[in-house]
Amino acid sequence: MSDNTVFDRIKSDIEANNVVLYMKGTPAFPQCGFSSLAVQVLTHMGVKFKGVDVLSDSSIRQGIKEFASWPTIPQLYVKGEFIGGSDIIRDMYQTGDLAKLLAEKGVEHTA
């Protein structure tokens, strides 16, 4: 189990940044195809986001799964709300729901 400090760090990150992606690797060098896909979608849409590399911090890697009750990575958060993983990001991008959600939440994007 993760202690509260990890949850506090996650909470402060997703509150301080409009869009946060918990991922394997960094936005410049994703270490997993699913994380890479999530980065590509956000980059293509011109969304500014903070990438958190879970491979560099095992407490976050485990803690983020418990935080969202979601077993896999990547995980996308917009304005503090959990949106989904790579399948959901791709699906919401393709249907236009991701652009709609970003607009509703007042997050800047170009596509």
Place this chain on the structure above:
Amino acid sequence: MSMADRIREKLASLAPHALSVTDDSGKHAGHVGAKPGGETHFSVAVVSDRFAGMSRVERYRLVHALLDGELRDGVHALSLALKTPQEL
């Protein structure tokens, strides 16, 4: 029983109109989380009336809960496509 069969058996409880389980582990050989015996990366497509009225996240949570044991037993990546018959 193979991991794919275990997944099929668990998801039968959704009374699926269609169910496909693909073992993609070979594509991820050598990657973090891959294991020598494979059975780590799966793509699953389910068509079920049970998803009606549920958000994307709710559908995924339902399937994650059904496959909790498999996720603990070595399934490292699970790509899901979850639709109702009306959405096809």
